[in-house]
Amino acid sequence: xRNFLIAAALLTATPALAQMQRDPGAMLxxxxxxxxxxxxxxxxxxxxxxxxxKADRNKDGALSRDDFKRLARFRPEAAERLNALxxxxxxxxxxxxxxxxxxxxxxxxxxxAxxxxxxxxxxxxxxxxxxxxxxxxxxx
Numbered sequence: 001x002r003n004f005l006i007a008a009a010l011l012t013a014t015p016a017l018a019q020m021q022r023d024p025g026a027m028l029x030x031x032x033x034x035x036x037x038x039x040x041x042x043x044x045x046x047x048x049x050x051x052x053x054k055a056d057r058n059k060d061g062a063l064s065r066d067d068f069k070r071l072a073r074f075r076p077e078a079a080e081r082l083n084a085l086x087x088x089x090x091x092x093x094x095x096x097x098x099x100x101x102x103x104x105x106x107x108x109x110x111x112x113a114x115x116x117x118x119x120x121x122x123x124x125x126x127x128x129x130x131x132x133x134x135x136x137x138x139x140x
Contacts, residue, residue, distance in 0.1 A: 024109050025130030028121060039121040044110045045103065052102050062096035 031047035032039045057067040063086065065072070065079075072079035089097040089105050113121045113129035121129070 023133070025126065025133050028109065028113055028126060028129065037123050039110075039113075039126065041107065041110060041114075041119050044107060044121075048107075049099065049103065052099060062098045063102070064096040 027047075028039055028044070031044045033043040033046060052063065055063055055067060060066075065083065065086065068079060068082050071082070086095065086097055089101050091101050091104075110121065113125055115125050115128065
């Protein structure tokens with residue numbers, strides 16, 4: 001389960017990955033590295049990099065199917081989504097997502113929450129994003 005949660009946190013890089021994120025509002029709030037109530041794009045990317053480090057279970061500097069073998073045994077549907085994640089972010093087609101590939105990946109959740117496009121998510125934008133996410137969750 002822990003591997004799944006770590007992997008889910010990584011799923012903020014692209015739209016396909018965002019679907020796996022259970023609580024994107026909490027993930028965004030957790031990216032506020034200096035605790036000032038404002039989340040910059042740099043803080044978000046840094047937070048995503050930290051999640052990458054945790055998910056790289058074999059510490060080879062890349063995310064691959066090898067990092068989630070146990071998950072594949074117990075949650076095959078989650079493993080399929082992770083395979084889609086790897087395929088989507090793997091820009092050089094080697095079957096692995098490197099730190100560099102992750103760092104260059106889009107940030108659609110951040111972009112959706114940053115409604116005024118100033119590169120920072122303030123408290124009001126975060127609250128609105130959380131409310132929208134909760135409403136979408138209830139519709140499912």
